[in-house]
Amino acid sequence: xxxxxxxxxxxxxxxxxxxxxxxxxxxxxxxxxxxxxxxxxxxxxxxxxxxxxxxxxxxxxxxxxxxxxxxxxxxxxxxxxxxxxxxxxxxxxxxxx
Amino acid sequence: xxxxxxxxxxxxxxxxxxxxxxxxxxxxxxxxxxxxxxxxxxxxxxxxxxxxxxxxxxxxxxxxxxxxxxxxxxxxxxxxxxxxxxxxxxxxxxxxxxxxxxxxxxxxxxxxxxxxxxxxxxxxxxxxxxxxxxxxxxxxxxxxxxxxxxxxxxxxxxxxxxxxxxxxxxxxxxxxxxxxxxxxxxxxxxxxxxxxxxxxxxxxxxxxxxxxxxxxxxxxxxxxxxxxxxxxxxxxxxxxxxxxxxxxxxxxxxxxxxxxxxxxxxxxxxxxxxxxxxxxxxxxxxxxxxxxxxxxxxxxxxxxxxxxxxxxxxxxxxxxxxxxxxxxxxxxxxxxxxxxxxxxxxxxxxxxxxxxxxxxxxxxxxxxxxxxx
Numbered sequence: 001x002x003x004x005x006x007x008x009x010x011x012x013x014x015x016x017x018x019x020x021x022x023x024x025x026x027x028x029x030x031x032x033x034x035x036x037x038x039x040x041x042x043x044x045x046x047x048x049x050x051x052x053x054x055x056x057x058x059x060x061x062x063x064x065x066x067x068x069x070x071x072x073x074x075x076x077x078x079x080x081x082x083x084x085x086x087x088x089x090x091x092x093x094x095x096x097x
Numbered sequence: 098x099x100x101x102x103x104x105x106x107x108x109x110x111x112x113x114x115x116x117x118x119x120x121x122x123x124x125x126x127x128x129x130x131x132x133x134x135x136x137x138x139x140x141x142x143x144x145x146x147x148x149x150x151x152x153x154x155x156x157x158x159x160x161x162x163x164x165x166x167x168x169x170x171x172x173x174x175x176x177x178x179x180x181x182x183x184x185x186x187x188x189x190x191x192x193x194x195x196x197x198x199x200x201x202x203x204x205x206x207x208x209x210x211x212x213x214x215x216x217x218x219x220x221x222x223x224x225x226x227x228x229x230x231x232x233x234x235x236x237x238x239x240x241x242x243x244x245x246x247x248x249x250x251x252x253x254x255x256x257x258x259x260x261x262x263x264x265x266x267x268x269x270x271x272x273x274x275x276x277x278x279x280x281x282x283x284x285x286x287x288x289x290x291x292x293x294x295x296x297x298x299x300x301x302x303x304x305x306x307x308x309x310x311x312x313x314x315x316x317x318x319x320x321x322x323x324x325x326x327x328x329x330x331x332x333x334x335x336x337x338x339x340x341x342x343x344x345x346x347x348x349x350x351x352x353x354x355x356x357x358x359x360x361x362x363x364x365x366x367x368x369x370x371x372x373x374x375x376x377x378x379x380x381x382x383x384x385x386x387x388x389x390x391x392x393x394x395x396x397x398x399x400x401x402x403x404x405x406x407x408x409x410x411x412x413x414x415x416x417x418x419x420x421x422x423x424x425x426x427x428x429x430x431x432x433x434x435x436x437x438x439x440x441x442x443x444x445x446x447x448x449x450x451x452x453x454x455x456x457x458x459x460x461x462x463x464x465x466x467x468x469x470x
């Protein structure tokens with residue numbers, strides 16, 4: 001979409017549009033395959049979002065932690081929370097199966 | 098609150114301190130801030146950096162936000178590095194000194210809402226704070242004309258475009274030998290190398306890159322590799338991305354090395370055949386310029402400030418459907434004259450953002466701000 005008509009960039013784009021259309025016409029890459037990719041990512045997103053991430057996803061918790069937890073103790077607290085979340089996540093994963 | 102044309106306007110500042118919400122290693126905004134500090138000191142100002150969150154690797158070079166001095170005699174100015182909301186903006190707003198603002202843009206909250214609701218809230222807060230700072234800031238700098246237009250929309254009366262500041266040393270760094278050897282070994286087995294550099298974050302849309310790459314592997318180059326370099330923003334999106342990559346069976350073809358050293362990054366640019374950016378939002382996108390300067394042709398989705406950064410020196414895309422993106426990359430890599438021409442155009446484009454050019458623009462902007470006080 002950039003470049004003056006006839007420029008290298010615009011010629012690449014124009015040729016690629018034709019290539020993409022041919023891929024679809026030949027059945028090498030159809031719109032159904034794109035839809036499959038979209039669905040695969042959506043499934044991955046839903047699984048990832050299902051895992052608990054208390055400290056990361058809660059603004060209130062994060063603000064509270066900054067107020068009450070000394071800076072030096074934050075890394076170890078973060079690790080501990082991560083362990084808990086991973087454990088809960090693995091329970092969730094078992095349930096999914 | 099002090100207005101932008103406060104009573105201390107006739108006093109020339111002796112110090113210009115910077116305030117930034119958070120600062121961290123290997124981050125473009127943080128690096129920009131460190132270079133700005135060096136330039137301000139070279140101009141004769143006392144200049145320290147104050148941050149609400151000080152990340153690993155920055156301790157000793159940055160002070161906690163609470164230690165920011167508040168000189169009321171007009172001798173201290175504050176330069177706020179604005180990229181997200183947080184307490185730092187409020188501290189700047191209350192500060193008695195004259196205020197400058199350096200705008201890196203703020204990610205639109207809908208792009209991150211699903212993945213990191215607290216970050217979305219900080220983005221919304223950042224935009225509210227930006228608007229509130231407008232009448233208090235005497236002069237603003239923007240990374241791009243796109244950002245400058247947003248500043249004008251938010252009520253900033255005076256702003257100028259100052260490109261990203263980078264250290265010349267970073268530009269000239271040699272590739273890390275170990276990384277280069279490892280990447281070259283994979284390359285020797287055939288297949289092309291796609292590269293994107295940027296936070297692993299939803300608005301950078303690495304999932305769209307994976308889709309396009311999956312199509313490319315399927316129809317054009319079964320041995321191709323994709324390198325997604327950058328630290329993750331939160332853990333949810335990268336978790337989804339890893340699951341997606343695994344579901345497609347592309348674990349051996351797509352690498353997520355995280356944040357890497359400058360030498361390792363140079364090694365990635367050294368082996369890359371193409372830099373592909375499908376971000377939905379960029380306030381500038383410094384890696385595009387890095388890729389151009391390293392002779393890597395750029396293919397990029399035309400979102401936000403990206404068309405301005407790319408100019409005529411790369412291929413801009415109006416849509417990012419996998420077959421189209423894959424076909425653009427295939428055309429580019431298969432046509433040596435086109436590729437060579439874009440590489441040459443990229444190198445010329447990168448010179449416009451060279452460290453000394455950006456440094457001169459920054460110094461000029463400071464001088465204009467001083468004259469406008």
